[in-house]
Amino acid sequence: MIASKSSFGLFPIRIFVKFNAFLDFTDDETGDTALHLAMARQNFRGAVELICAGADETKTNKKGETPYDLVDSKSESLVQNDVATQMVRENGTVCEKMTSRWFLIQLFTATITAIAMAAGLTVLYFTNFWVLLVGTVFCTILVIYFGQYVRVDQMAMLPVTYICYVGVVELAILIYDTDGLIHWSIMLLMCTIWAISASFYWILIFSNPGAKPRSTNPFPELIENVETHGIASYCFTCWIPKNPTSHHCSQCDKCVDGFDHHCPWIHKCVYRKNLRIFVLFCLTNFMFDVMYVPLLAYVVVMSLQRSGFEQTVADHGIMIISLGVSVFHAFGATAITFTQFSQISRHVTTIQTIKRTTTTAPTTTTVSADFEPWNHGPSMMTRVQNVWNLLLFDRFFAEPDDDYWTLSMTSSTRDQSTEVTSTKTG
Ligand SMILES: [Zn+2]
Ligand SMILES: [Zn+2]
Structure with a gap:
C-alpha cells in the first residue's frame, strides 16, 4: 500500500x-x-x-x-x-507470434504479389496513368484503414512489400522504361546493388533475434543476486540482471545484449550481432536510391523536352509516380544511413543517443564513460577507425563479459549518478 x-x-x-x-x-x-x-x-x-x-x-x-x-x-x-x-x-509476445506465423504468412503473400507484379509488368508494361493513380490512392487508403486496427509492429508486410516494390517496380522501370537513355553498365550496377541490398535484408530477417532467456526461477534468483552480489540493475520483466549494454526491448518484450534499436523494417532488434549487416543494408539501400532518383528525373526531363507534358504522362506514368515515392524514400534512407554512421563513428548506440536527449547530461563532477563521446568529440582518425572496425572486423561491442555481477554493479553506480544529476539540474 x-x-x-x-x-x-x-x-x-x-x-x-x-x-x-x-x-x-x-x-x-x-x-x-x-x-x-x-x-x-x-x-x-x-x-x-x-x-x-x-x-x-x-x-x-x-x-x-x-x-x-x-x-x-x-x-x-x-x-x-x-x-x-x-x-x-x-500470453506470448507479439514478436514470437509474428515470427512463427503471421510474419511468414505475410512474407509468402508478399512474394506471390511480387511475382504477380513482375509478370504483369513484363507482359503489359504500360497501363493508363489514371488507372495507376486511382490504384495507388486506393492502396494508400487501404493501408491507413488497416493501420488503425493493426499495431505498428504487426505491419511487417509493409517492409516486405516495400522490398518487393523496390525490387520489382523500380528495376522494371529502369530496364523497360528508360528508352535506352541509360547506359547498360549503369543498369547492371543498379541491379547488382539491389541484389546485394536484398540479400542483406533477407539475412537480417532470418538472423538470430538475440533475446536473452527469461528467468525460470525469478524469486530465489532475485534474492540471491541482490543479497549476495549486490546487484541493483535488474530487468523486472525478464527477472534477470542487466549489464551496461543490455536493454529490454518493448516491442520484442525481451532483454537484448548489445542493444542498438528496434527496427520495424526488419521487425527485429538491431544489436551487436546484426549491427554490421544492418548498416550495410542501409548503405546499399541508400546507394540504390541516390542513383535511382536522378536517373529517373533525367529520363523524365528528356522526355518532357522531346515530346511535351501530355505525352510524357502517357508514356511514363509509372515512372512519374515512382519518382514521387522514391524522393521520400531517398530522404529517409539518407537520414537513417547518416545517423547510423555518425553514431558508429562516435562509438555510441541509438539507445544511448535517445537516452542522452531524454536525460540531462551530467556535470563535470559525474562524468561517465557513456557520455564522453559528446563531451569530448573523438578525432576524425578515431571516427574512421570506429567505422572501419565495424565494417571490416565486426568489432563495435566488446565481447559480452560473463561476469555479470561486476558489470551490473558498475552500471548501477552510473545510473545512480545520472539520476542524482538530473534531479539536481532538472
Ligand atoms: Zn528484460
Ligand atoms: Zn526488438
Whole structure:
C-alpha cells in the first residue's frame, strides 16, 4: 500500500506482486485497497500492475467507492487499455507470434504479389496513368484503414512489400522504361546493388533475434543476486540482471545484449550481432536510391523536352509516380544511413543517443564513460577507425563479459549518478 501510494511506475509494486502479496488487503480506517491508493495518486502504471496481478477492481471502500470512482472516465479507459495490452503480452509476445506465423504468412503473400507484379509488368508494361493513380490512392487508403486496427509492429508486410516494390517496380522501370537513355553498365550496377541490398535484408530477417532467456526461477534468483552480489540493475520483466549494454526491448518484450534499436523494417532488434549487416543494408539501400532518383528525373526531363507534358504522362506514368515515392524514400534512407554512421563513428548506440536527449547530461563532477563521446568529440582518425572496425572486423561491442555481477554493479553506480544529476539540474 505504501508502494502504490508513494512510488510511481512498475517498481517496487511488481516485486511485491511476485512475492505473492495479498493485494486486496484493506486499510482499517478508510477501507481503501492498494488499488484505491494507486488510483487516488494517479499512479496508473502501478494500478495496471495490480489489476494484471489479480487485484479486485470492484472492491469498495468505506465511502462505497470502487477504485475507478476515484478517477475520471478518461483515466479509467487509459488504465483498462493498458491492462488489455499487458494481458496480450503475458500470453506470448507479439514478436514470437509474428515470427512463427503471421510474419511468414505475410512474407509468402508478399512474394506471390511480387511475382504477380513482375509478370504483369513484363507482359503489359504500360497501363493508363489514371488507372495507376486511382490504384495507388486506393492502396494508400487501404493501408491507413488497416493501420488503425493493426499495431505498428504487426505491419511487417509493409517492409516486405516495400522490398518487393523496390525490387520489382523500380528495376522494371529502369530496364523497360528508360528508352535506352541509360547506359547498360549503369543498369547492371543498379541491379547488382539491389541484389546485394536484398540479400542483406533477407539475412537480417532470418538472423538470430538475440533475446536473452527469461528467468525460470525469478524469486530465489532475485534474492540471491541482490543479497549476495549486490546487484541493483535488474530487468523486472525478464527477472534477470542487466549489464551496461543490455536493454529490454518493448516491442520484442525481451532483454537484448548489445542493444542498438528496434527496427520495424526488419521487425527485429538491431544489436551487436546484426549491427554490421544492418548498416550495410542501409548503405546499399541508400546507394540504390541516390542513383535511382536522378536517373529517373533525367529520363523524365528528356522526355518532357522531346515530346511535351501530355505525352510524357502517357508514356511514363509509372515512372512519374515512382519518382514521387522514391524522393521520400531517398530522404529517409539518407537520414537513417547518416545517423547510423555518425553514431558508429562516435562509438555510441541509438539507445544511448535517445537516452542522452531524454536525460540531462551530467556535470563535470559525474562524468561517465557513456557520455564522453559528446563531451569530448573523438578525432576524425578515431571516427574512421570506429567505422572501419565495424565494417571490416565486426568489432563495435566488446565481447559480452560473463561476469555479470561486476558489470551490473558498475552500471548501477552510473545510473545512480545520472539520476542524482538530473534531479539536481532538472
Ligand atoms: Zn528484460
Ligand atoms: Zn526488438
